[in-house]
Amino acid sequence: MTLQNDLILRTLRGEKTERKPVWMMRQAGRILPEYRAVREQLKDFIELVKTPERAAEVTIQPVDILKVDAAIIFSDILVIPEAMGLPYEMQEKRGPWFPQTIHNQADINKLHIADAEADLGYVLQAIRVTKKELHNRVPLIGFAGAPWTIFAYMVEGSGSKTFSKAKAMLYREPQLAHNLLDKITQSTIQYLKGQIAAGADLVQIFDSWAGILSPDTYQEFSLRYIAQICEAITEVPVIVFAKGAFFARREMGKLPCAAIGLDWTMDIRETREMIGNQKVMQGNLDPCLLYAPDEVLVAETQKMLETFGDKHIVNLGHGVYPDVDFRKVQLFIETVKNWKF
Amino acid sequence: MTLQNDLILRTLRGEKTERKPVWMMRQAGRILPEYRAVREQLKDFIELVKTPERAAEVTIQPVDILKVDAAIIFSDILVIPEAMGLPYEMQEKRGPWFPQTIHNQADINKLHIADAEADLGYVLQAIRVTKKELHNRVPLIGFAGAPWTIFAYMVEGSGSKTFSKAKAMLYREPQLAHNLLDKITQSTIQYLKGQIAAGADLVQIFDSWAGILSPDTYQEFSLRYIAQICEAITEVPVIVFAKGAFFARREMGKLPCAAIGLDWTMDIRETREMIGNQKVMQGNLDPCLLYAPDEVLVAETQKMLETFGDKHIVNLGHGVYPDVDFRKVQLFIETVKNWKF
Numbered sequence: 072m073t074l075q076n077d078l079i080l081r082t083l084r085g086e087k088t089e090r091k092p093v094w095m096m097r098q099a100g101r102i103l104p105e106y107r108a109v110r111e112q113l114k115d116f117i118e119l120v121k122t123p124e125r126a127a128e129v130t131i132q133p134v135d136i137l138k139v140d141a142a143i144i145f146s147d148i149l150v151i152p153e154a155m156g157l158p159y160e161m162q163e164k165r166g167p168w169f170p171q172t173i174h175n176q177a178d179i180n181k182l183h184i185a186d187a188e189a190d191l192g193y194v195l196q197a198i199r200v201t202k203k204e205l206h207n208r209v210p211l212i213g214f215a216g217a218p219w220t221i222f223a224y225m226v227e228g229s230g231s232k233t234f235s236k237a238k239a240m241l242y243r244e245p246q247l248a249h250n251l252l253d254k255i256t257q258s259t260i261q262y263l264k265g266q267i268a269a270g271a272d273l274v275q276i277f278d279s280w281a282g283i284l285s286p287d288t289y290q291e292f293s294l295r296y297i298a299q300i301c302e303a304i305t306e307v308p309v310i311v312f313a314k315g316a317f318f319a320r321r322e323m324g325k326l327p328c329a330a331i332g333l334d335w336t337m338d339i340r341e342t343r344e345m346i347g348n349q350k351v352m353q354g355n356l357d358p359c360l361l362y363a364p365d366e367v368l369v370a371e372t373q374k375m376l377e378t379f380g381d382k383h384i385v386n387l388g389h390g391v392y393p394d395v396d397f398r399k400v401q402l403f404i405e406t407v408k409n410w411k412f
Numbered sequence: 413m414t415l416q417n418d419l420i421l422r423t424l425r426g427e428k429t430e431r432k433p434v435w436m437m438r439q440a441g442r443i444l445p446e447y448r449a450v451r452e453q454l455k456d457f458i459e460l461v462k463t464p465e466r467a468a469e470v471t472i473q474p475v476d477i478l479k480v481d482a483a484i485i486f487s488d489i490l491v492i493p494e495a496m497g498l499p500y501e502m503q504e505k506r507g508p509w510f511p512q513t514i515h516n517q518a519d520i521n522k523l524h525i526a527d528a529e530a531d532l533g534y535v536l537q538a539i540r541v542t543k544k545e546l547h548n549r550v551p552l553i554g555f556a557g558a559p560w561t562i563f564a565y566m567v568e569g570s571g572s573k574t575f576s577k578a579k580a581m582l583y584r585e586p587q588l589a590h591n592l593l594d595k596i597t598q599s600t601i602q603y604l605k606g607q608i609a610a611g612a613d614l615v616q617i618f619d620s621w622a623g624i625l626s627p628d629t630y631q632e633f634s635l636r637y638i639a640q641i642c643e644a645i646t647e648v649p650v651i652v653f654a655k656g657a658f659f660a661r662r663e664m665g666k667l668p669c670a671a672i673g674l675d676w677t678m679d680i681r682e683t684r685e686m687i688g689n690q691k692v693m694q695g696n697l698d699p700c701l702l703y704a705p706d707e708v709l710v711a712e713t714q715k716m717l718e719t720f721g722d723k724h725i726v727n728l729g730h731g732v733y734p735d736v737d738f739r740k741v742q743l744f745i746e747t748v749k750n751w752k753f
Contacts, residue, residue, distance in 0.1 A: 235733050239703035282656075285676045285698045315623075317658050318677055335626045336659055357626045362580035392576050 076209045079141045080272060082384055083308040083329045083351055091376065091383050092140040093407040094212070095400065096312075097390030098133040099145045102397045105132050116161040120147050121193045127200035134209055137400055138408075141210050141273075144201060144266070146194050148216030148277055152225050154190035155182040155258055165229065172228040172236075179251050185258035187265025194262075195269040202270035213271030215263055217278035217313065218255040218300075219293035225251070234283055241284075241292050248292060256296045260303045267306045275310040275332070276300060282315015289319050294326075301328040310353055314389065320345040335388030339378045352379060355388035356403070361395040365402055372406045381412065417550045420482045421613060423725055424649040424670045424692055432717065432724050433481040434748040435553070436741065437653075438731030439474040440486045443738045446473050457502045461488050462534045468541035475550055478741055479749075482551050482614075485542060485607070487535050489557030489618055493566050495531035496523040496599055506570065513569040513577075520592050526599035528606025535603075536610040543611035554612030556604055558619035558654065559596040559641075560634035566592065575624055582625075582633050589633060597637045601644045608647045616651040616673070617641060623656015630660050635667075642669040651694055655730065661686040676729030680719045693720060696729035697744070702736040706743055713747045722753065 074080070078092035100106055106129050113119050120126060130145045149159050149167055159169045173179060185191060201211055224230075226237040241248050263274050276297060284293060293313070301309050311323065312332025323331050324346030333342055333354035343352065360371050376385065385407045391400065415421070419433035441447055447470050454460045461467060471486045490500050490508055500510045514520060526532060542552055565571075567578040582589050604615050617638060625634060634654070642650050652664065653673025664672050665687030674683055674695035684693065701712050717726065726748045732741065 233699075233733060235700055235703070235735070238698070238700035242701055242704035242708060282677065286679055288698070315677075318679060336623065336656075338627055338659060357579070357629070358574075359576055359579035360583055362576070363583035367583060392574060394576070 074207050074210055074272070076140055079210055079384060080308070082382070083273060083310075085351070085382065087381070090411065091379075091385050091407060093385035093404055094139040094141040094143065095133070095137070095387055095391050095404075096143075098137060098139055098400075099129045099143065100391070101393035102391055102395050102400060103129075103132055103136060104397075105129075105136065116147070120145070120150065123193055123196035123200050126193075126197035127204055130197070130201045130211075131204055134205065137397065137404055139209070139404060141212050142201065142205060143212040143214060143275070144194065144198055144271070146197065146214070148214070148221065148279070149224060150191060150194060151185060151216065151221050151255065151258055151262060154185035154262070155254065157182065157225055159224075167224060167229060169224065169228040173225045173251060176247060176250065179247070179254065182251075182254055184254060185262055187261050187268075191262055191265065195265050198266055198269040198271055210272035211270060213263060213266030213274040215259045215266075215274070215276060215300075217276050217281070217293060217311075218252045218259060218296040219284070219289075220278050220280045221255050221259070222248070222252055222292075223280045225255075234280060238283070238288075241288055245291075252292060252296050256299050260300055263300065263304055264306070267304070271307065273308045273310065273329075274304060275312060278311070278313035278316065280315075281313035281319070282317075284316075286318040289316060290322065294319060294322055298326055301326050310351075310384070312353065324350065330384060332386070333388060337388075339375070348382075351382045351384060353384040353386050355386070358387045358389050358392050358395070361387075361391065361399040361403065363399075365399075368399060368402060369406050372403055373410060376407065376410045415548050415551055415613070417481055420551055420725060421649070423723070424614060424651075426690075426692070426723065428722070431752065432720075432726050432748060434726035434745055435480040435482040435484065436474070436478070436728055436732050436745075437484075439478060439480055439741075440470045440484065441732070442734035443732055443736050443741060444470075444473055444477060445738075446470075446477065457488070461486070461491065464534055464537040464541050467534075467538040468545055471538070471542045471552075472545055475546065478738065478745055480550070480745060482553050483542065483546060484553040484555060484616070485535065485539050485612065487538065487555070489555070489562065489620070490565060491532060491535060492526060492557065492562050492596065492599055492603060495526035495603070496595065498523060498566055500565075508565060508570060510565065510569040514566045514592060517588060517591065520588070520595065523592075523595055525595060526603055528602050528609075532603055532606065536606050539607055539610040539612055551613035552611060554604060554607030554615040556600045556607075556615070556617060556641075558617050558622070558634060558652075559593045559600060559637040560625070560630075561619050561621045562596050562600070563589070563593055563633075564621045566596075575621055579624070579629075582629055586632075593633060593637050597640050601641055604641065604645055605647070608645070612648065614649045614651065614670075615645060616653060617669075619652070619654035619657065621656075622654035622660070623658075625657075627659040630657060631663065635660060635663055639667055642667050651692075651725070653694065665691065671725060673727070674729060678729075680716070689723075692723045692725060694725040694727050696727070699728045699730050699733050699736070702728075702732065702740040702744065706740075709740060709743060710747050713744055714751060717748065717751045
């Protein structure tokens with residue numbers, strides 16, 4: 072079956088397109104009243120993630136309502152620890168919380184390498200249902216957390232301003248850290264391959280906590296595992312988004328992936344110079360511009376479109392914040408669609 | 413009276429010194445059992461800040477116990493909003509919290525420009541007591557938050573991962589934001605001049621939330637106010653530490669200040685190239701290296717000392733984390749003192 076809108080895939084192949092593709096991180100979620108209506112019918116966030124029909128429904132909502140050029144499967148990066156044997160809870164105000172965390176080799180030994188079908192079948196099923204119900208209107212993006220970001224939660228046990236427990240393990244017991252990162256990486260490769268087999272047309276790796284590592288530790292404990300994933304995923308294009316990793320942009324230019332995501336602190340032209348001319352870049356509007364008056368939002372979006380030039384997938388520099396008015400999001404997307412090269 | 417140890421002041425004047433000066437952000441605080449003993453005798457953190465004799469006592473503790481080359485007055489950046497008429501509470505787990513926040517011009521009109529002696533006399537008195545009790549052993553550092561960071565708390569009302577309310581005001585009502593930033597800047601200049609008159613030998617400006625702004629908004633809403641402060645403070649050397657503002661390093665090189673602080677994500681040689689050869693640089697060990705085994709901590713500290721070369725005030729790249737063993741801090745400081753150019 073041929074996709075009706077394959078703008079993002081053509082852009083990722085380096086082809087010239089009639090306009091730029093646009094989607095938004097966290098586009099399926101609390102900004103949409105339709106999402107909140109579905110969410111209220113279920114016990115909690117994790118139940119929604121684990122109910123393929125409902126996950127598919129909220130995945131497709133932004134395609135209908137926001138008219139984005141790609142859907143991204145509604146799920147959570149922390150399904151990987153759970154699939155490896157380390158379950159978590161999503162607490163309404165505090166965010167993710169792990170009753171048990173990883174301290175030593177014995178804890179790592181208890182984890183298993185996730186099997187996509189056996190351990191994460193609910194995500195694969197959500198992808199299959201979504202693909203069917205999307206009727207090939209737009210491509211579907213699969214995703215996973217980068218191993219370092221997953222590691223950070225498994226060791227820290229929750230979100231943190233500093234992730235000092237997770238970082239302490241890197242310095243105190245680097246071999247132990249590598250053992251865990253290796254197991255997460257293998258699980259993630261299986262998982263992404265499962266998502267692709269189920270129908271994902273491209274995948275994105277989210278390194279949400281890249282920015283708290285030093286350049287040296289980022290190289291050793293994050294980028295090498297992202298590189299392993301990129302090398303293993305040959306079936307579809309891969310986008311790597313490492314929030315805050317401004318210091319690793321030259322090295323990211325060498326990753327075997329199709330596109331690099333930029334957050335809003337990264338100067339567009341400087342980043343292009345650093346990563347070279349081959350890769351597509353994705354991003355990077357400050358999510359807070361969606362609070363701005365219409366004329367400011369339009370002007371800043373146009374300025375961004377101009378500055379990126381070609382080889383650009385339009386997105387925010389971070390996930391959309393939950394209290395944003397979805398009409399601002401619609402204006403952002405319209406502005407992108409009306410802009411011509 | 414002559415200071416017995418004026419290493420940091422000589423370094424700030426660009427003189428060659430026999431070794432590098434070292435101090436640590438948050439050196440007076442929870443890492444020291446002696447601090448916790450004082451703190452337990454008082455109702456809360458804010459009472460400690462407001463009791464000059466006790467604030468002086470905990471200011472001097474790290475000079476005695478850790479043998480740092482400078483003391484920094486024990487206080488809080490949020491005394492400025494309070495002095496302007498916007499009080500706050502320090503909640504044990506949640507951090508700072510403002511019962512009222514700034515929404516509009518009427519809220520700004522209710523604020524007054526802080527008078528150092530009338531509104532912040534308790535800090536000036538703490539400085540006077542500290543200077544007396546230090547007996548000129550080491551210089552005393554005064555400090556204030558950068559106007560943007562203070563603004564962020566006054567609008568947001570608490571700490572935040574995104575400070576999206578504060579950032580929203582920059583985009584929605586830039587003139588309103590400038591009006592508030594201007595009032596904060598004037599208050600901060602008065603306050604720093606008061607600290608200097610009371611005895612501070614140098615001052616540091618902390619822009620803790622620099623890193624969440626885009627390069628353009630940082631320039632417009634933060635750096636220009638920091639520049640105003642630097643221009644106004646001619647009496648003593650000024651150190652500017654803007655955490656996360658990697659994107660503004662070239663512009664920071666042009667600030668009329670003596671030194672620029674680096675966080676641990678900033679490559680040392682690259683930053684030197686960006687800010688030029690005139691200024692002293694301060695920093696930048698990853699605070700999590702204080703969890704590392706002794707040999708790793710020593711080796712990484714020596715590597716940092718070597719890479720910075722001269723014109724360097726040794727520090728961490730962020731405040732010391734409260735659960736660090738103070739013996740690791742002692743080892744860090746010894747390592748610096750034993751290293752020779």
